[in-house]
Amino acid sequence: MQTNEPPKNIEVEQQILGALIKDCTHSNCRETIDSLSEDDFYSMSHRLIFQAIKKMSSSGNSVDLVTLNESLGDNDSYGGFIYLAEMSKSTLGTYNLPSYVSVIKKCSQLRNLSQILFNANDMINQSVDPEEITSSIDSALKDACMSSSGAELEHIKNVEGDWLDRLQERSDRGGAISGLCTGIDILDERINGIGDESLVVVAGAPSMGKTLFCQTMSANIGSNQKKNIMFFSMEMSKIELFERFISGIGNIPASNLRSARLGNDGFGKAEIALNILRDSGIYITDQPKQSVGQIRAKVRRHKNKHPDLSAIFIDYLGLMKLGKADRHDIAIGNITRDLKELAKEVKVPIILCAQANRYKAPFRPNMSNLKDSSCIEADADLIMFVHRQEVLEPETLLKGVTELIIAKDRHSDGNGTVYLEKVNGAFVPLSVEQVAMMQHEEELRLNPKKEGGRKEFR
DSSP, rough: OOOOOOOOOOHHHHHHHHHHOOOSHHHHHHHHHOOOOGOOSSSSSHHHHHHHHHHHHHOOOOHHHHHHHHTTHHHHHHOOOHHHHOOOOOHHSSSSSSHHHHHHHHHHHHHHHHHHHHHHHHHHHTTTOHHHHHHHHHHHHHHHHHHOOOOOOOGGGGHHHHHHHHHHHHHTTTTOOOSOOSSSSHHHHHHHHOTTTTEEEEOOTTTSSSSHHHHHHHHHHIIIIIIEEEEESSSSSSHHHHHHHHHHTTTOHHHHHTTOOOOOOOOHHHHHHHHHHHHEEEEEEEOOOOOOHHHHHHHHHHHOOOOTTTEEEOOGGGOOOOOSSSHHHHHHHHHHHHHHHHHHHHHHOOOEEEEEEEOOOOOOOOOGGOOOHHOOOOOSEEEEEEEEEHHTHHHHHOTEEEEEEEEETTTOOOOOOEEEEEETTEEEEOHHHHHHHHHHHHHHHHOOHHHHHHHHHH
């Protein structure tokens, strides 16, 4: 006869508690207290007893029948003094505690999985949206996995072999960058490429060019390097995104594509760009308002089909579907934390576009301009702001100049500014000489007296 009794082992729970009451200072007992939580016990009375033992132990108080009974007070739901004495008397000792802990952990995990299935079935009966059910299951399963004991700690010397292998790989590259190439040489030199498990945030105020910068990187990686990438576009349609790629790769003005005034030269460039995209490793989706759960599911499926996945682009954070949270900034923080965990799980960098708060000239964006949550700053390995002075000051002489301000670089200390120039649908680096000359002219425009002073001095 089949029963719906949840997985449990009351006798093993009693053996564990009896051993803790008998000698809480034993090494196996201390390890047991650290390994278990009250929720791992099925019996409510056992949860109360374990909670009291753990609290007394962490406070440095001795644990025995008398002190434990006194700590539990007049609450008879735990079974009383006689029940505590019976468990202490019948215990077989501390030797088998590690095995008992494994049994209790297994039962607890099975109950958690059973509850996840029950909740999912309840949501199905309530006709909840399938995507919300999938996201809920995925999040619950992740939490269930994290609550398990996980892998044991290992001595640091065991990492030596892996580190030496990585050092040899770097040496074999002859000093080349160690991370993923963005295709913009001056940027790669500064940040040493993008790490495999990095969360990269590309931030900017409206119209600064953060989406175009991400498309430039994705085209360089997916087309020039022919590496496999995913591009989640929640703002533009697939056709709009495709046209942006054609403009950047083919070096064709976007206005010419929109008006279809291309001429023989333009059609020739478009054909070349089409051939490049056909052979590229770029995969796109334009589904709006995607949640982290949906993105995570797509990434896992894509990674299984394409183990060579090299980068994931998400445009952009402000258009993602938020999970339930008490405050908006907490919901945003949950997204960036989950994306960082996803990057570590699949060992692929995630490049995330994010909105920056508006600011006025002559200021440049910094960490305080990150919109919605300081958690973005905490979770990201690399943060770059895209800034165009001409958006704030139309009369500036720095027209066409895009400043890529590296505000945080956790691994390579590449903080600073890289100067780029927008050429049709892509960014290309500006030389130091070009930038210096333009900045000098801009300084003279803002401070004309300086030029006069120099002439008199000469």
